[in-house]
Amino acid sequence: MAYILNIETSTKNCSVALAKAGEMIVCKEIAEMGYSHAEKLHVFIEEILTEANLKFSDLKAIAVSQGPGSYTGLRIGVSAAKGLCYALDIPLIAVDTLEVLASQISIEEGVIVPMIDARRMEVYSAIFDKNHQKIRDIKAEILNEESFSDMNETIYFVGDSSQKAKTLLQKDNFVFVDDVIYPSAKQMTKKSYTLFANNRFEDVAYFEPFYLKDFMIS
Structure with a gap:
């Protein structure tokens, strides 16, 4: 079965979810007024793998929310995802951020x-x-x-x-719908597995987030 790590950092919510064949196993996320993605993201990834008793080598793909959203948040999430894909030699999957939000x-x-x-x-x-x-x-x-x-x-x-x-x-x-505020990696798991099963992968070297607008400091 395919273990896929899902990363969502397009808004204030720093969210990571591990899924097996599209079914979520564990998720860690936090939404703070200040963007804490740079500090939290890699900690969440390591904690999730530890809780699931898995190693990085057990992962079959990395999925990342592609945007639109915060320039800073997207850049951090995509950089982390691409780095893991390079290091582990596994495919990169991109998921539409607004689709993730709507699916809640x-x-x-x-x-x-x-x-x-x-x-x-x-x-x-x-x-x-x-x-x-x-x-x-x-x-x-x-x-x-x-x-x-x-x-x-x-x-x-x-x-x-x-x-x-x-x-x-x-x-x-x-x-x-006031209780649905931020996209979450929880809602990425089924979509990312479908894309994985259909070999819908991104070019790790050239993939860029979908910023939609020119850079503004977030």
Whole structure:
């Protein structure tokens, strides 16, 4: 069975999960106001392997959240993932960050709009259907009172932009899921295993995070 280490560092949440054939074994994560990824990430990785009684050589792949999100967070996560892949000679898997965020809720009707804060009133967002299939691609957009107003179905908003979005987005069909704030490595495990099983790997030498925007200090 394939052991895959999943790394998610695109927001304030520094999250690592170990999975076997897509089923999570253990996860460690912490979301702090200041970005502590550089200090926490490698500690979490080592602790997870120790708890699972595994060695680095037992890993078959490394999965990383590819963005969009914090430039600093993504850079740290991707650098760690690529370093492990190089050292262990195992493949790198990239997972869409907004898909990871959207997959934290299940709905029977309507759509899911995951949003990651991009400073001021700007967000990174996409739209997913009830089956978590992307129906509108990722973009950076500045929220205003007319955002998503052309959509009549129920829209479930998730992510760390909900609080600021509430001040503008007030239509009756808008639902804010306040307890889903950050993407987590927990929600990467099934997707990363599917990609692994289908040999959907990245070029370790050339892979770069999906920043979407030019660098801004996070």
